[in-house]
Amino acid sequence: MPLLAARGLQLSLPDRSAQPLFRRAPLTPILRGIDLELEPGESLGIVGESGSGKTSLGRTLLRLYEPTAGALSFEGRDITHLPEAAIRPLREGMQFIFQDPLSSLNPRQRIEDILAQPLLAFGRVASRQEGRVRARALLERVHLPAAFATRYPHELSGGQRQRVGIARAIALKPRVIVADEIVSGLDVSTQAQILVLLRELKREDALIFISHDLSVVRVLCDRVMVLRQGAVVEQGPCAQIFADPKHPYTRALLEAIPLPDVDPGWVAA
Ligand SMILES: Nc1ncnc2c1ncn2[C@@H]1O[C@H](COP(=O)(O)OP(=O)(O)O)[C@@H](O)[C@H]1O
Ligand SMILES: [Mg+2]
Structure with missing residues (x-):
């Protein structure tokens, strides 16, 4: 049974460019019928140019948006239109890591409390103190010094903050x-370190890795899905798509991205 499955998934949102004064903005289609299956332990890359719908798809798959049409299931359960109250207990199994950790990590909380918060919220620890102890173990898993526990997000570098974002996401041992x-905007060597970390972690969880950078997807993912204007252009095993892209759009994406910088040996370890 797939962990996550989407059939003909569609999403429409109010058109931001239309600003009718007294009416609701008309809906504009963002996702146009996506089929997808994700098996436990699998990693799927979603690529496409800016505005192709990658973020919208990621958010819809975790039911941060409600699909407009189609069907979505998680662990075999239909969650397409499940109300938020019914989704909430499932949320510990599905985690989203945001592009910009500085805006997703509470600036007024110490790292130990940021990491303890989901554990407390889902009753995984009995007290804040226990949560803080677990936070130190999580820091170790993402290779950050335990001393970072008492620091604030702004005291960390971009790469370190992204590690905290990853630690928070894995705290609840999610399924997906x-x-x-998450590596956009980081320098190349920091990107490589984060990818190594994700490689270590992905053995346990299914990972959907969104990137406009195909070279990054190549070193990390088993399968890749190419999105364009909210629809799937091509999908298949990474090795196959990279060796023999069928669609001109995929070929254009591959040509647009400088691959020589990327040494696949990076993450061989
Ligand atoms: N909240 C929203 N309301 C209306 N339109 C949106 C919203 N979020 C994204 N869009 C539109 O949906 C399309 C896909 O956006 P997005 O999913 O962010 O793409 P990507 O992550 O690939 O850059 C874009 O045309 C964008 O303008
Ligand atoms: Mg995006």
Whole structure:
């Protein structure tokens, strides 16, 4: 049974460019019928140019948006239109890592409390103190010093903050993680370190890794899905798509991205 499955998934949102004064903005289609299956332990890359719908798809798959049409299931259960109250207990199994950790990590909380918060919220620890102890173990898993526990997000570098974002996402041992452009904006060597970390972690969880950078997907993912204007252009095993892209759009994406910088040996360890 797939962990996550989407059939003909569609999403429409109010059109931001239309600003009718007295009426609701008309809906504009964002996702146009996506089929997808994700098996436990699998990693799927979602690629496409800016505006192709990657973030919207990631958010819809974790039911941060409600699909407009189609069907979505998680662990065999239909969650397409499940109300938020019924989704909430499932949320510990599905985690989203945001592109910009500085805006997703509470600036007024110490790292130990940021990491303890989901554990407390889902009753995994009995007290804040126990949560803080677990936070230190989580820091170790993402290779950050325990001394960072008492620091604040702004005291960390971009790469370190992204590690905290990852630590928070894995705290609840989710079944699936959606990571949205989480290495964009980091320098190449920091990107490589984060990818190594994700490689270590992905053995346990299914990972949906969103990136406009195909070279990054290549070193991390088993399968890749190419999105364009909210529809799937091509999908298949990474090795196959990279060796023999069928669609001109995929070929254009591959040509647009400088691959020479990327040494696949990076993450061989
Ligand atoms: N909240 C929203 N309301 C209306 N339109 C949106 C919203 N979020 C994204 N869009 C539109 O949906 C399309 C896909 O956006 P997005 O999913 O962010 O793409 P990507 O992550 O690939 O850059 C874009 O045309 C964008 O303008
Ligand atoms: Mg995006």
